[in-house]
Structure formats: structure tokens, C-alpha cells
Amino acid sequence: MSLAADIDSPRLLAALLDVLAAKGIAAPEEIAARIEITDRASPALGAAMVARAWTDPAYRALLLADGSRAAEALGITMRGLPPLGVLANGDGVHHLVVCTLCSCYPRAVLGYPPFWFKSAGYRARAVRDPRGLLADFGTVLAPTTRIRVVDSTADYRWMVLPERPAGTEGWDAARLAALVREGDMIGVTLVQVGVPTGSPS
Amino acid sequence: MTLAPGCAVRVRDDWPERRGPCHIRTPHYLRGHVGEVVRHLGDFANPEDLAFGRPAPPRPLYHVRFQQTALWPDGRAGDELLVEIFAHWLEPTQ
Incomplete structure (x- = not known):
């Protein structure tokens, strides 16, 4: 070095x-x-995809089947980039994304990763002690929820489709998108209502 | 080789890094462990060749699921790990 x-x-x-x-x-x-x-990519792009999926069942189906096409449908450039896969939280499963080998991250839809995503500590603990790691982020899952850690080891980039929080019935996509933070789409946090938006970093 | 979803597979317990310079996308903590094929993700140029500028024919890439209890002594039952692994690192279990 x-x-x-x-x-x-x-x-x-x-x-x-x-x-x-x-x-x-x-x-x-x-x-x-x-x-x-x-440089232009930011978590706002992913948040727009999440909010659209929450309000449009057909878009949700496309997002989970082919994340790259779903991104392009919102005008995000995916040409020449690795395919994007999207995994839905819900039905008792919570996804947590990590790249233990390096720093693979869905930059096209989330922008540059938060500084801790590339740290040795995050990468090791995400696979070895995911519940302890979530606790450090203040994230508490239901006792019956199973964690599925997603190690981005090869040619895909992975994003989490978080669960829509209670109390947002009737909200439009723009108002919903404002709730979604980058950590929610990595799986270290859950979308919350009434929390200031922006990076936890 | 085509691996169907649900097929039990073992990650090869191989350590090319002990034999010389190499570039491997199979994490060390999975070598020798048994998982289950979730689905075929597509075929991609072999990164082990790409990294050295060699001809890199496409290889099947699979999403493979492992139980945390199979990987760690204190893994929690029901928790899982989902990893992309190339076909040439997988062998069917008996």
C-alpha cells in the first residue's frame, strides 16, 4: 500500500x-x-424504483424478474453494466447485501457505496454475525424473521426491495420515495416513517 | 453441466491460491461446504481467465443457498447465505 x-x-x-x-x-x-x-447516480434512483414497486404491482413483478430492465424503465442507464438483481424483503425473510471479496455494489441505482460497505469489519460480520451487525445499525427484526445474507461474489449486483412501512396507505410514489434510504436497499436498516432521510453515514 | 433448482451441491475444496497467482470469485469460507442450487443466473465470461487477459469462455453462474448452521458453529437455524458460484466450482453431492 x-x-x-x-x-x-x-x-x-x-x-x-x-x-x-x-x-x-x-x-x-x-x-x-x-x-x-x-457521479450522477444516487440512492434517490433506487428509492424511486422501490416506491414505484410499492404502488404498481406490474412494475414490482418486473423489478424482481429483471432489475436492469426495471431500472431502464425509469430512465436509468444500464447499458454495459453488470445485471441488477433485486430481492424482496417480506414473508418472514430479510435480505442483507455484502461483497466479501471486494466492493461490488449496485452503483447504477444507488451511487457510490457508503464508506463502511467496503470496510473489512462490515464484510466479515455480515456473513459471520449478521444479527449482531444489524443490532449495531439499530435494526431489530421480528423474532421469526429469517436473515438471508447475499454475498455479491460474481457478475450480478444486488439491491433489496424493502417492505413498505405501515401508516403510508394512500401515499403517492414521490412521498414514498422520500422515505427510502440507501441502507434500506442494502438491508442494514428498515424503512421508517418519521425519520430524517439521507445517508446514515 | 446443468444444475436444477433444489440440487444439492458441494463447493470444491480447492485452493488455487496455494499453487500460484490466481483470481477467484469463490469465497474461502464456502470451500468444501454443501449448499442448494436456487437458480441459474446466466452464463458469464470466466473471471479467473479475464483477470489475466486470457480467452474467457462463458461459464454457467448459479445462485446457491447455504444454511448458516452449516457454515458456522453458532449459526442461527433458518438463517441463510445466498452466493453466486460458477459451475466449475460446484460438484453434485451423493
Whole structure:
């Protein structure tokens, strides 16, 4: 790691971009466009998908069958990205997403991961002690709820479709989307009514 | 090899990292353990070859479910782990 700290990152990046352009692999404009898409993504995109699924049964079915198509249906660019899988909480099952091998994360629909998602502590405890980890996030599940930890090890990216909270009957999709935080779509928290939105980080 | 949903499979107890440079998407904590195929997720270029710039033919990728009690001595009954594993890391159990 000390080697990486010594590297002049901007010079290295410039050299890499030059080589990619010279070999015809990727033009600077293509890379800039992709960076812009990545920077623009945020948990608000995933929250909009969740809220739509809560209010539109046909969209919910599409979301669970093919997350990438469901994202594209809301105008999110998925071309060239890993397929998105969505797993629904409910019926006594709670999903918790982790990437023990590195930092796979559904960036197209949630943006950059929270800092703790890539930490060794989160990655190890999610699989080894998921209930203890949820307790640290203040998340309490019903005693009969089973946890299904989802380790993103390969070509998919996974997002959780949380349960719609009680007390939101009659709400429209925009009002519902404002309730959904990034942690709810990773599975470390449950959607709550009356809690300030935004990242727990 | 086609693995049907519900098929019991064992993750190969193999440790290529002991034989030399490699890139493996099969977590160490699952090697040798028995799980159950949930579904075929599609075929994807083998990352073990991609990582070294070698020709990487598509390999079947499966979602496999493991019981937490099978992995950890203090795992809670009913809790599960769901992991993507390539077919060449899975072998049917008897």
C-alpha cells in the first residue's frame, strides 16, 4: 500500500487515458460520459424504483424478474453494466447485501457505496454475525424473521426491495420515495416513517 | 453441466491460491461446504481467465443457498447465505 501512496495519481491517470485512446479502446469523451453517469447516480434512483414497486404491482413483478430492465424503465442507464438483481424483503425473510471479496455494489441505482460497505469489519460480520451487525445499525427484526445474507461474489449486483412501512396507505410514489434510504436497499436498516432521510453515514 | 433448482451441491475444496497467482470469485469460507442450487443466473465470461487477459469462455453462474448452521458453529437455524458460484466450482453431492 505504501507503493500506491507514492504514485503520482494524476500523471498515472493521464498516461492510462492516453494509452486507451491511442489503442482505440476508449475515447476520452466516452470515459468522461461514463464518469458523469457514475457521479450522477444516487440512492434517490433506487428509492424511486422501490416506491414505484410499492404502488404498481406490474412494475414490482418486473423489478424482481429483471432489475436492469426495471431500472431502464425509469430512465436509468444500464447499458454495459453488470445485471441488477433485486430481492424482496417480506414473508418472514430479510435480505442483507455484502461483497466479501471486494466492493461490488449496485452503483447504477444507488451511487457510490457508503464508506463502511467496503470496510473489512462490515464484510466479515455480515456473513459471520449478521444479527449482531444489524443490532449495531439499530435494526431489530421480528423474532421469526429469517436473515438471508447475499454475498455479491460474481457478475450480478444486488439491491433489496424493502417492505413498505405501515401508516403510508394512500401515499403517492414521490412521498414514498422520500422515505427510502440507501441502507434500506442494502438491508442494514428498515424503512421508517418519521425519520430524517439521507445517508446514515 | 446443468444444475436444477433444489440440487444439492458441494463447493470444491480447492485452493488455487496455494499453487500460484490466481483470481477467484469463490469465497474461502464456502470451500468444501454443501449448499442448494436456487437458480441459474446466466452464463458469464470466466473471471479467473479475464483477470489475466486470457480467452474467457462463458461459464454457467448459479445462485446457491447455504444454511448458516452449516457454515458456522453458532449459526442461527433458518438463517441463510445466498452466493453466486460458477459451475466449475460446484460438484453434485451423493
